[in-house]
Amino acid sequence: MCGKLPGAERALDWAKFQHETRIDNAKADAKILEIGDLGDFNNHLYTALAELLGITPLSIVKNTEHRNGLEAWRKLHYKYDPQTAAMVNDSCSRIVYTQPVALEKLSQSIEVWENDIRQHIDAGKGMIPESLLCDALIKMCPKDLNETIKLGIDQLVKEDKTISLDKIRAKINQHIRIKLPVG
Numbered sequence: 001m002c003g004k005l006p007g008a009e010r011a012l013d014w015a016k017f018q019h020e021t022r023i024d025n026a027k028a029d030a031k032i033l034e035i036g037d038l039g040d041f042n043n044h045l046y047t048a049l050a051e052l053l054g055i056t057p058l059s060i061v062k063n064t065e066h067r068n069g070l071e072a073w074r075k076l077h078y079k080y081d082p083q084t085a086a087m088v089n090d091s092c093s094r095i096v097y098t099q100p101v102a103l104e105k106l107s108q109s110i111e112v113w114e115n116d117i118r119q120h121i122d123a124g125k126g127m128i129p130e131s132l133l134c135d136a137l138i139k140m141c142p143k144d145l146n147e148t149i150k151l152g153i154d155q156l157v158k159e160d161k162t163i164s165l166d167k168i169r170a171k172i173n174q175h176i177r178i179k180l181p182v183g
Helices: 010-018 024-037 041-052 055-062 067-079 085-096 103-122 130-140 145-161 165-176
Strands: none
Touching: 010 041, 010 067, 010 103, 024 041, 024 055, 024 067, 041 055, 041 067, 055 067, 085 130, 103 130, 103 165, 130 145, 130 165, 145 165
C-alpha cells in the first residue's frame, strides 16, 4: 500500500503514535484528508490486515468498529511493538506465569526461561523481582518435585530466612540430578 499511496506511510506512522488514544472513523477520515489523496485507504487497510493476519492479531482487527483500518493498525502496533508497555507486560507475564513442565524437559525449559529473562533485561524492560522469579521457577517443576522444593524452601527459611534463585536451582539439582547453571 505504501508503494502505491505515498501518504499511506504518514497515516500509518500517525496512527501508531496515538498509543492508547482510540481513533474513531471521523478522526481517521480527517487525517487521511489532511495527508492527501489516499482514497478509501482506511477501508483497504482494514481489509489487508484482516486477510494477512493470524488468529490473535486477526481478532484484534475484527474487534475494531466500522472497518477502521487506522484504528486496527494502532491497536496492533500498541500490542506488538516491543517498545510499548503492552509488549513489556506481555514478556514479563511469560516469565512470571510459568506452567509445570515434564521432568525430562525441565532443564531445557529452565534454560529457555532464563534466556527470556536476559532478553527482557537486555531490552531495557526492567528487572523482575527475584521473589517472582523464584515462584515462577518453582511452578515450572512437576507436581512431586514442586512439593519437594517447597518443603526445602521452608527449611531454608527456618535456617537463614533468605530464598534465592541460586538456592532453588541447587535444590532442583539435588533432587533431579540435572545440570543447571548456578549464578
